[in-house]
Amino acid sequence: MASSFLITDMIILTQTVVGILGNFSLLSSYIILHFMGYRLRSTDLILKHLIVANSLVLLSKGVPQTMAVFGSKHIRSDFGCKLLFFLHRVGRGVSIGSICLLSVFQVITISPWNSRWAALKVTAPKYVVLSIFLCWILQMLVNVIFPIYITGKWSDKNITEERDFGYCISIVTDKTDDTLYAVLLSFPDVLCLGLTLWAGSSMVLILYRHKQQVQHIRRADASSRSSPESRATKFILLLGSTFVYFYILSSIFQVLLALFGQPSRFHVDMSIITAACFPTVSPFLLMSHNSSVHRLYFVWIRNAKSPTIMRKV
Secondary structure (H helix, E strand, C coil): CHHHHHHHHHHHHHHHHHHHHHHHHHHHHHHHHHHCCCCCCHHHHHHHHHHHHHHHHHHHHHHHHHHHHCCCCCCCCHHHHHHHHHHHHHHHHHHHHHHHHHHHHHHHHHCCCCCCCCCHHHHHHHHHHHHHHHHHHHHHHHCCCHHHHEEECCCCCCCCCEEECCCEEEECCCHHHHHHHHHHHHHHHHHHHHHHHHHHHHHHHHHHHHHHHCCCCCCHHHCHHHCHHHHHHHHHHHHHHHHHHHHHHHHHHHHHHHHCCCCCHHHHHHHHHHHHHHHHHHHHHHHHHCHHHHHHHHHHHHHHHCCCCCCCC
16 A cells, blocks of 8 residues: 555656646746747747646645655645645636637637638737636636635644545535535636537537648648648647546546545545646647747757857747
8 A cells, every 4th residue: 555655656746847847948938939039929828828827736736745755744834725725726727718718719710711700810819818817817716715615734723524635624514515616616617628629629620621622632732731720720639638638537536536525545646646647748748839939949059050140030
């Protein structure tokens, strides 16, 4: 049993270190590109907030568990427990909101000019910043009452019934209140998940129709595969499907935690591992497919060859 706990601890530690390094490197690339004067696309702005949200998830869940690996089993501060759970919930919510926004934005971008989305093709980029801001505000407002039911193990509060989450505990209240609260917390996530699935299906349909239209053209540069919009859409589909897979897997363990009055350490550890999967994997997916990051690497190589010459593309 001790060896299995050691394995899960090492998995969480590896996820945290690799994920934080990956997200930090990617965010640093975007910041450098910004200060170098490159004009980033609207999708790049959404991706930057996705990176920040993923970092919050890793820091709020992975770091306390990593501390536990080195002997710090509990968080002594009651405020620390509340803050960590709040940041995790906000980061998780903004992450799914960013994926949803990215998918919907791409559907509008690649939709034909004779479709019902044609009017939004020009105006949609203007509302990206506002949409991201509202996403953060909504998640903060929805999850602001979440810390009320979280406290530290060293708290002197008189708690009749509790649920152990490893380094913090949750106060168990009336089942009716728990159900209403769970619906309130889940509604924005379910809505975003539904929109993401709809957007993904729409993108697949648009790509299929486009492929059918150009099927009679034999020139390689006219095929849908060579289209930058097509490549970007396929990447967003990959990113979105990866998120949906890990989100559903994480939600299963979250439900199991809610069902068990006293969840085992295995359930707690697996909920942390599954919640950290997408934040750990996503920066490397972005690095391998994002043209903006590739542009920065090309600039570094070019400047290394001719350091006295600074050009902008």
